[in-house]
Amino acid sequence: MAAFLRRRGIIRRKADGNGTCPFDLLATVAGKLLGEGESSPDSTGSIRGKEQGAIVKDEKVKEAEDRSLKEKSYTEGCYERGFFISELVSQAPVVNRSLSELPHVQNATISRPASASMSSDCSEKLLFAKQFVNGESSEEHENFSSNTEREASGCGVFSSCTLDTENDKQMKIELSNKAKVSTDKGAAISSSKFPDVWDKKPSTLVTSDESVKLSLSTYPAPCRSFPVIRNDVKLANKDDDENSGCTQPSTPNKASGAAPRVRDRPIKKLLASKYWEENLKSDDEGHANSGAKTMHVYYNRNIGYKHQRSQRDFPFKKRKLFKCGSFSNSDGEMSTDGISSSPTNDLHGNASGSSKASSGGCAAAGTSVFNGDREFLRPGDSHVKFRIKSFKVPELFVDIPENATIGSLKRTVMEAVTAILGGGLRIGVVFQGKKVRDDNKTLLQTGISHDYKLDALGFSLEPNPVQTSQPLGQDCRSCVLPYETPQRLTRCPSPSTAVHTGIQQGRSDDHTGTSLSNFLESDHESAPSPHYAALEKISANSRALVPLTAVNAEALSAVPLRKPKRSEATQRRIRRPFSVSEVEALVQAVEKLGTGRWRDVKLRAFDNAKHRTYVDLKDKWKTLVHTARISPQQRRGEPVPQELLDRVLTTHAYWSQQQAKQQMKQPSETYLLL
DNA sequence: GTTAGGG
DNA sequence: CCCTAAC
Structure with a gap:
């Protein structure tokens, strides 16, 4: 790696308001991808309240034409909300360049001592990023040839992100051309040279002592196509899992040579800050960290945090369903443990900003990773691709009547998740280890009642467009599911995420942490519910705004994201004003x-x-x-x-x-x- | 499955 | 948009 990486840097950030939590980043990305961004305030709101996000980012720039950043984010949060982007792979050459160009960034170490002030809240999150070697990512990057639209629109933001969970895993984040990196110290890096389209709004990466922000926010809005968050399926051609996910042809960057496969790494690891530091060190030195260790820590923390979390419930604000189709994140996973949430301002602010950046209306949806539909970035476009192996969703509070259907439950969770991520996901429900596929069944019929231990209930987060479901990988599982059952999962090829939520009827404080469910056994729903199917379709097409809009829109609507409040059995279609x-x-x-x-x-x-x-x-x-x-x-x-x-x-x-x-x-x- | 109308 | 009665 050393060879590949020129530099490693770690930035650590406090969870205070300034800090950006990984989640924010994700939200931002998702938002852009989806095009929700602007409207995302809602989502932002949901996210809000979670403060801690510390992002540690290392930037290493390769001078090679392709430069990709790998970022590994590590989140330690009291709250679960942290999410990890285990791997990000992007092709965006531009961004890379910019990074590389920026001397400061490269050399400078953004990282801060782990010991550095931690927020009492435990809200720290670290994002650790490593840059790739230029060549590495390129091949793996997929081009979104199919979805050119997206690319054009907003994709530029991140070209790719890769996280290394351990040594192996890396997240690459490629930033679009005008990313700026600023540090407290005043070092700001901006790449002025990017030719791209993005001129108008550069993404900003700011690192301060306390916080590092990466904002993708301002992009030319029009159609923001987002960089899709998807797995780098292609990256590892060899990996079955991932491959399965992506069908689309990839266009490798010219600059980048063959990229090493990043994605298959086991699960991303979360490290406590300390661990984090250690990791960094080790990385710098070339030592590999043991991911396992970190993971454990993380999990433990998580668990602990659960209890500690503040109990704010988030009333879900009305969330709009944006047109965004789905973003594809192949491996992204989302898990939520408890319902309790701690309010955090950071996210909010950031998220909002990001959301703004992406104006709503982008219909471009990522393709689902699972299927293998992947979108590839075009070479010229600056996109950010990253793969999220797992992330945690802050708090997810679900209040739903027992007579609500599974379908409505899914939608409710979906809504919450969507608000955060910007849509493009569908939810799978796992109960007592089995995947509940019948959307029409009521919770009661399924065995889920208010007095039931919710531990057995789990959710999987899956990309919409998935046509075929693939079995989750163990990695994913392990990552996602903090608790017991990692073994079952086999690799998560796709982005599916497991969301774990406790369902409470009352306030969040009651939240019962839920154990992760093992839903692996059953493969994803082979037959997605109709709306999902529709959604998928749409998402696939949606990027192209024009001709198919109606249809696409429809599809989107098909996945009704409803207010939780309205968690009726029936899902109301989204409102689609007549033009x-x-x-x-x-x-x-x-x-x-x-x-x-x-x-x-x-x-x-x-x-x-x-x-x-x-x-x-x-x-x-x-x-x-x-x-x-x-x-x-x-x-x-x-x-x-x-x-x-x-x-x-x-x-x-x-x-x-x-x-x-x-x-x-x-x-x-x-x-x-x- | 369509219509018509109230919600 | 939803829901439903009435075809």
């Missing part, structure tokens, strides 16, 4: 067909819009008529051209009259017949 063009089409169809023939209207004008049912059209017409009758000042939402509204009224009047005539006529006919 002017849709209204136009509707009006035109109704003019021709009249009211009362909604199915025909649907077929005629919205046959391609799967998400618009004839009932929707009927309802829309109803609202249009209402809208046309009220004063413009009272109207809300996207203004509908008055011309259309006039037509609505005219048409409505006409057909109402026709209908009236029919009515007059019908009775008589009937009567006559009788």
Whole structure:
């Protein structure tokens, strides 16, 4: 590694408000990928309250054209929220370059002593990053050829991140061109040279004594396609697991030569700060750390923290479902232990920022890793790819009636997770070691009741687009599941994540930590629920905004993310305001067909819009008529051209009259017949 | 499965 | 958008 890595640096950061926790980073990335960013405040909110995130980042820049950063993040948090990005692989050459160019960064050690002040909160998180050797990542990086859109939009942010869990595992993070790195000391690094598209908004990586932030925030918004968080499936061609996940062809960076496989490393490790330091040292020296050790520590901590966590419950704010499809993170895992949460400001701030960066509307969804659909970054685009082997979700509080269906449970969890990650995931539920596949079953029917030990309940976080599920890898499992059962999992090829949550009915304080479930045995749901399937589809297509938008959107909507509150059995579809063009089409169809023939209207004008049912059209017409009758000042939402509204009224009047005539006529006919 | 209407 | 009654 030494050879590859020029430099190693570790930055450690306190959990105070300034600090950015890994989670934030993730959120940011996810947000961008998804395009949610702007709207993400909600998600941010959810994330908020968690303070600690310390990120330790090492930056090593390779001078080689491809430079990739590997980052290994280590999170120690009291809260579970930390997530790890075990491996990040990205191709973004640009970023790398920038990094490399920045002398400060390279040489400077961002790392801070582990011992450095820790927040009492235990909220520290460290992110450790190592840079790759240039050549390494390239091959492994996948190009998102298929999803060019994304790339164009927002992908630039991270080219790739790789985490090394132990020595082996690495996370690479490639930053898009204009990443800046600043340190308290005032060393700021910005890469000015990037040609890219991203000019406008550079991602900023800031490291201060206390905190290191990596913000992807400002990117040109328009379509932010996010860098997908996905596994580097390709990286390790050899690995079956991962390979399975990615189907898409990868385009290796030119600059980078063959990249060593990073991804298959075992589980990312979480280290306590101390451990962290040790690791760093060892790394520097070339020693390999034992991941196991760290892991243990981490887990222990986690557990301990659970208890300590503050009990804030997070009411889930209403979360919007962004168009973002899914982001693909092949290995990302998410696990949440307890429900309790500790409020943290850090995340919030960061997250919000990041969210902003990514404006909503990006439909680009990552492809799911699992299937092997992977997106590849185009060579030119600056993207960040990283692979998240596991991360923890801060707190996840679920309050759901017993008669709610599994499907709604999944959605509820999904919503929470989505808010955090920005969507693109689907949730699998594991109960008592078995995967619960029937979404229509109620919790009660499944055996999950309020008085049941929730330990047996687990969730898996899976990428949406997954077409096929692959069995989770052990690594993942072990990573994800703190508690017992690591053995079962075989590798998690895909990004699926296990989320573990305790479900509480009351406040979070009651949270019962849950043990991780072992869901491995059953492979992922081979047959995703319909909505998921739809979602997947959409996500796949969604990047391309244009033609398929409706469909895509629909798909997205299919995965309804609902407020937990509304955790009814039924999942409400997401609201999808009609566009002017849709209204136009509707009006035109109704003019021709009249009211009362909604199915025909649907077929005629919205046959391609799967998400618009004839009932929707009927309802829309109803609202249009209402809208046309009220004063413009009272109207809300996207203004509908008055011309259309006039037509609505005219048409409505006409057909109402026709209908009236029919009515007059019908009775008589009937009567006559009788 | 469609319609129509209230929620 | 949802839910449902009434085709």
